[in-house]
Amino acid sequence: MDDMMHRQLQAPACQSHSSSSFLGVSCLFFFFFFFFFFFLAAIYCIVITTTSNNNNNRLIRQLLRFKGFKGRRKNDHDRRDYDENNADAPPGRGWWWSVVETLAFVSANSSGRGFYHFVEARHRRYGPPCFRTALFGATHVFVSSPDAARSLLAADHAAGFSKRYVRTVADLLGEHSLLCASHAAHRALRRAVAPLFNAQATASLAANFDALTRRLIKRNWTTSSTVVVLDAALDITFEAICDMLIGRTTLQPDVKRRLQSDVLAVTRAMLAFPLRLPGTRFHAGLRARKRIMDVLRQEIASRQRRITDDMEEDDDDDDHHHHHSKHDNDFLQSLLLLRRRRSQQQQLLQLQQQSPSNSNEDLFLTDDQIILDNILTLIIAGQVTTASAITWMVKYLADSKDFQETLRSVQLELALKHKADRDADADAPLTLQHLNSMELAYMTVKESLRMASIVSWFPRVALEDCQVAGFHINKGWIVNIDARALHYDATLYDNPTMFDPSRFQGEDMYTKQQAPYSFLVFGAGGRTCLGMNLAKIMMLIFLHHLVTNWRWEMADEDPSLENWAMFPRLKSGCPIHLTPISDRPDQPMHATRS
Structure with a gap:
C-alpha cells in the first residue's frame, strides 16, 4: 500500500520532468532551424549583392521595407520591378522565386546534368520563344527565336542593350576584358x-x-x-x-x-x-x-627592358622597330612596340605644341x-x-x-x-x-x-523598357539569347538531336546557307x-x-x-x-x- 502511494506521488514529478525535457529539445530544434535559415539568408544576400548591381537588389530592398525602413522608390522602373505580374511580361517566375530558382540552377550545375538542364526544363514548362526566371537576385529572360536574336545582336547599343555577364566572370577575367567591355570600349578593344x-x-x-x-x-x-x-x-x-x-x-x-x-x-x-x-x-x-x-x-x-636595350643599340637606325625579331615575334611584342611608337609620336606632338591624341586605342596601349x-x-x-x-x-x-x-x-x-x-x-x-x-x-x-x-547563351542587359519577342522587358532585366535552344529547334534543323553533318552540305569556311541567326x-x-x-x-x-x-x-x-x-x-x-x-x-x- 505504501509503495503504491509512493509511486502515485512520484508520477506527476516524472511527467513534469518528461514535459520539460521535450520542451527543451523542441526549443533547441527551433533555435538551430532559425539559425540555419538566417545563415542561408545571409549567404544569399552576400551572393546577390556581389553578382548584380545595386538597382537590381530588389529582395534586400523589400526586406528592409518589411523591417520598417521607409525608403522611397527611386523611379517608375523600381516600382514596376516590384510588380512583375504584368500580362505583357514573359511567362515564368519573378524575383520572389529567386531563392528557389537559384537553388534549382545550382542543383543542376552540380549534378552532372549541367546548368543548361535548368534552362531546358523551363523551356518545356513555358514553351518557346521566351520565359522568365530569377537568378542570384536578378530577373533573367531567355529568348529562343531568330527574330529576337536579330533584334538583340544585330545592333547592340542602338537596340538599347549592353552585354552583361554574371559578376564572377568580370571579377575573374578583369573589368577591362573584351568579353565584359561595353560599347565604345569594346569597339576600341576589338580594333x-x-x-x-x-x-x-x-x-x-x-x-x-x-x-x-x-x-x-x-x-x-x-x-x-x-x-x-x-x-x-x-x-x-x-x-x-x-x-x-x-x-x-x-x-x-x-x-x-x-x-x-x-x-x-x-x-x-x-x-x-x-x-x-x-x-x-x-x-x-x-x-x-x-x-x-x-x-x-x-x-x-x-x-620593355629588351625593347629599350635594342633601341639604344640601334639609335642611328631609322627602322629600329623591326629589331624585335631578335627576341620575340608575338602579339604582346607587337603591342609593346606599338606602345613605344605611339609614345614617341605623342612626345613629338608635344614638342610641336600640338594636342596629343587621347583615343580609346591609346588608353589600351598605355594601361598594362x-x-x-x-x-x-x-x-x-x-x-x-x-x-x-x-x-x-x-x-x-x-x-x-x-x-x-x-x-x-x-x-x-x-x-x-x-x-x-x-x-x-x-x-x-x-x-x-x-x-x-x-x-x-x-x-x-x-x-x-x-x-x-x-x-549556350549570350547575355544582354536592357538599358530601357522595350519589347522582345512580343513581351515587355523592364529596364535592368537581363535578356539571354538562347543559342542552344535555337540549335536544337526542330523548325530550323531536321532531327536536331541527330549528328548529321550532311545538313551543312555545300558550305565551306567562308559561306553558310542556314537561316540567319539560327547558328550562333x-x-x-x-x-x-x-x-x-x-x-x-x-x-x-x-x-x-x-x-x-x-x-x-x-x-x-x-x-x-x-x-x-x-x-x-x-x-x-x-x-x-x-x-x-x-x-x-x-x-x-x-x-x-x-
Whole structure:
C-alpha cells in the first residue's frame, strides 16, 4: 500500500520532468532551424549583392521595407520591378522565386546534368520563344527565336542593350576584358586585337598547331593506354594560343605548366558562388588570376627592358622597330612596340605644341592592366572553348562509326593529294588552301559545334523598357539569347538531336546557307567572336590527323558533365581506345607501334 502511494506521488514529478525535457529539445530544434535559415539568408544576400548591381537588389530592398525602413522608390522602373505580374511580361517566375530558382540552377550545375538542364526544363514548362526566371537576385529572360536574336545582336547599343555577364566572370577575367567591355570600349578593344586574327597570323597559328598535333597524335599516342581527349586538346590548344600571344620560348616549361593550371582554375570558378572564403572555388579562381597577372607583369617588364636595350643599340637606325625579331615575334611584342611608337609620336606632338591624341586605342596601349586582362581573356577563349569543342567532336564521331569511316576514306584521299603538293616533304604543314578543300571535315566541325553549343547563351542587359519577342522587358532585366535552344529547334534543323553533318552540305569556311541567326556558335553582329576562324582551323587540323591515323571508340560512356563548368564538357574528359590505321596510303607509320 505504501509503495503504491509512493509511486502515485512520484508520477506527476516524472511527467513534469518528461514535459520539460521535450520542451527543451523542441526549443533547441527551433533555435538551430532559425539559425540555419538566417545563415542561408545571409549567404544569399552576400551572393546577390556581389553578382548584380545595386538597382537590381530588389529582395534586400523589400526586406528592409518589411523591417520598417521607409525608403522611397527611386523611379517608375523600381516600382514596376516590384510588380512583375504584368500580362505583357514573359511567362515564368519573378524575383520572389529567386531563392528557389537559384537553388534549382545550382542543383543542376552540380549534378552532372549541367546548368543548361535548368534552362531546358523551363523551356518545356513555358514553351518557346521566351520565359522568365530569377537568378542570384536578378530577373533573367531567355529568348529562343531568330527574330529576337536579330533584334538583340544585330545592333547592340542602338537596340538599347549592353552585354552583361554574371559578376564572377568580370571579377575573374578583369573589368577591362573584351568579353565584359561595353560599347565604345569594346569597339576600341576589338580594333586593338584585330591584327591578331589577320591572314598572316592565322597562317602562322595553323602551321604551329599542325606541328603540335602531329607530335601528339603521330608520336605520343599509342595503343597501349587510354587517351583522354580533353586533356590532350587542352595541352595543344594552350601551347598554340600561348605561342601566338606571348611567344614560343618566352616562358620556362614549369612556369607555362603552372600558367595552364591557373587558367583552368579561373574557368572552373566562373559560375561558382562568389564567396571570397578560403577553400571555395571562387577564392581559388581569384588566387589563380593573381598568379597569372604576376607572371604576365613580369613578362611585360622583361620585354620593355629588351625593347629599350635594342633601341639604344640601334639609335642611328631609322627602322629600329623591326629589331624585335631578335627576341620575340608575338602579339604582346607587337603591342609593346606599338606602345613605344605611339609614345614617341605623342612626345613629338608635344614638342610641336600640338594636342596629343587621347583615343580609346591609346588608353589600351598605355594601361598594362587592360593588356593583362585581355591576354587572359584570349587564352581562355582560344584554349578552353576550342578544346571542349574538339572533345565533343571526337565523342560524336565515336558514336557514329559509319560516318567516321566515310570521313576517313575522304580524308585519306586528301592526304595523298597533300603529299603530292608538298613534293614528298612529309613534315610540311597543312596550308589554309588544304584546309579549305576539306568539305566533309568542315561539315563535321560545324555539326559538332552546333550540337555541343559550347557557349549556350549570350547575355544582354536592357538599358530601357522595350519589347522582345512580343513581351515587355523592364529596364535592368537581363535578356539571354538562347543559342542552344535555337540549335536544337526542330523548325530550323531536321532531327536536331541527330549528328548529321550532311545538313551543312555545300558550305565551306567562308559561306553558310542556314537561316540567319539560327547558328550562333560564335555569336553575331558587332560582338561576333574574333577568333572563330582560328577555332575552325584548329578543329579541322586535329580532326584530319586523328581520323587519318587512328580508329577509336569510347572507353567510358558516362554522359555526365563536369560540375560548375562554364563551357559544357564531359566529366570523364572523353577517354578513348585507339586502333591504328594499317592502310594509310601515304606512309607506313604504324608498323612500329604497340
